[in-house]
Amino acid sequence: MADRALRPVVDAVARAADLALEQWAVGRTQVRHWEKEPGQPVCDADIAVNHMLREELMRIAPDAGWLSEESVDSAARQDAERLWIVDPIDGTKDYIAGRSGWAVSVALVERGEPVIGVLAAPARNELWIAHAGEGARRNGRLLRAGDRRVLAGARVPAEALPHEDADLRMVPRPNSIALRMAMVAADEADLVATVRWGNEWDVAAAALIAREAGATVSDALGQPLLFNRPDPVAFGILCCAPGLHEAAVERLSGRARRILGMNDRDTL
Secondary structure, three states: OHHHHHHHHHHHHHHHHHHHHHHHHHHHHHOOEEEEEOOEEEEHHHHHHHHHHHHHHHHHOOOOEEEEOOOOOOHHHHHOOEEEEEEEEEOHHHHHHOOOOOEEEEEEEEOOEEEEEEEEEHHHOEEEEEEOOOOEEEOOEEOOOOOOOOOOOOEEEOOOOOHHHOOOEEEOOOOOHHHHHHHHHOOOOOEEEEEEEEEHHHHHHHHHHHHHOOOEEEOOOOOOOOOOOOOOEEEEEEEEOHHHHHHHHHHHHHHHHHHHOOOOOOOO
């Protein structure tokens, strides 16, 4: 299925990205938007892109389940062998502000694992594609994550760093976490990490892109990410050059356990 679906999926995402870009270019800072919850903006383009993708992707795999940031979740998705995981616009804050750090994110998941990941960032003229076992590419060029093994000095997309991470090096940060993870795949960053609950739609496509480029991807405690969970969230994301993963988990796990109220014998 994944072999046959790749090109139609790429085409569908490209069309959706064109729609998002058209609205972004016209509206810029005048894009109509509101908040679903405090700190969680949504705009007209989120809804329009979600509608377009649902129509087109469900034609490609009508038996697949559906999970999207802008759709009401349904428990029926867990009965499907395949699942579309969609973030119509990842990085809505940048989209609304007229900045380029946003992307359309689509993954096809089979039995809990992404097999296709497509990330379109038209304001940056970038199209990222990964197919399980076939590598990851940006604009047709094969990607390879870096080989850094020392955490001090590692490049992190960030606007500020906490005191305990002052030994890391900041590089420009798009609002889209999917694009930040893709930067690791392209060896433009060495490490992306969060210690908060996050949604599957934020990272499903980028997780495959990063893995296919040789990066290591896990939750904040170093555990593998699985998709199509009953509650589609995971605690934290860690995406990094493979030689940094052990040290990054060691640095993050204490913070993560404190936030979760866990002791060393607890498991998530």
